[in-house]
Amino acid sequence: MLIDTHCHLDFPDLMANLDAVKARAQAAGVGQIVVPSIAVDNFQRVLNLCATVPGLHPALGLHPCFSHDVTAALAQLAQVLNETEVVALGEIGLDFRPGQAAPAVQLPLFEQQLQLARQHDLPVLLHVVKAHDQVLKRLRQVHLPRGGIVHAFSGSEQQARAYAGLGFKLGFGGALSHARARKLRRLATALPLEWLVLETDAPDMPLAGYPDQPNEPSRVAEVAALIAQWRGLSQEAVAEATSRTAQQLLRLPDQR
Numbered sequence: 001m002l003i004d005t006h007c008h009l010d011f012p013d014l015m016a017n018l019d020a021v022k023a024r025a026q027a028a029g030v031g032q033i034v035v036p037s038i039a040v041d042n043f044q045r046v047l048n049l050c051a052t053v054p055g056l057h058p059a060l061g062l063h064p065c066f067s068h069d070v071t072a073a074l075a076q077l078a079q080v081l082n083e084t085e086v087v088a089l090g091e092i093g094l095d096f097r098p099g100q101a102a103p104a105v106q107l108p109l110f111e112q113q114l115q116l117a118r119q120h121d122l123p124v125l126l127h128v129v130k131a132h133d134q135v136l137k138r139l140r141q142v143h144l145p146r147g148g149i150v151h152a153f154s155g156s157e158q159q160a161r162a163y164a165g166l167g168f169k170l171g172f173g174g175a176l177s178h179a180r181a182r183k184l185r186r187l188a189t190a191l192p193l194e195w196l197v198l199e200t201d202a203p204d205m206p207l208a209g210y211p212d213q214p215n216e217p218s219r220v221a222e223v224a225a226l227i228a229q230w231r232g233l234s235q236e237a238v239a240e241a242t243s244r245t246a247q248q249l250l251r252l253p254d255q256r
Contacts, residue, residue: 090125
């Protein structure tokens with residue numbers, strides 16, 4: 001049984017064909033999917049979807065690229081977390097690419113969400129772009145007993161080990177299917193398997209071989225197959241190990 005630990009199943013590209021998308025995921029062996037929010041606007045959409053479709057689990061958080069009214073958004077997030085059960089706080093983090101919100105906006109948003117995660121005893125789903133050292137610094141300052149997942153991990157081996165030392169797992173998805181992703185392939189092969197979880201970030205981050213097509217949760221099986229091939233393992237062994245890690249971290253039901 002595979003678990004997609006990061007899939008925006010509420011986005012229009014997937015919602016438009018939800019029954020078919022879910023059927024393909026089930027046929028590929030994907031039994032559980034974590035659906036994170038990105039802003040206040042889709043909190044309720046994520047919660048409604050996960051309440052009506054078996055095997056879906058909600059995460060709520062404020063993405064650094066989409067949530068800039070920090071005070072109001074944080075107040076709404078705090079209220080919803082008091083009223084609703086979720087498996088993680090996310091998608092949150094830092095994105096220091098040119099054109100994104102200034103660090104002075106992103107940092108308070110991130111730091112206060114870490115405090116909320118600690119307050120509610122939740123793991124976090126991290127979006128980190130060009131900011132791994134800054135994120136690690138803040139994780140060391142705010143100890144999260146349940147850690148979390150570094151979504152779409154793209155850092156160095158040294159940074160991977162630093163995250164693991166803080167109780168975090170590393171999300172690997174479609175990016176490693178591209179020939180140019182030599183560093184990611186090396187990390188997916190060399191790092192301890194118990195540090196890895198699988199994801200798609202669907203409908204984004206498409207795998208090689210699917211030009212101009214929305215990504216889907218079914219393709220997490222292809223990610224597992226690639227990692228298995230490079231590590232000299234069976235796909236079942238990779239599915240078992242990564243699903244066990246995700247279940248324990250996020251406290252998901254065991255559906256084996």
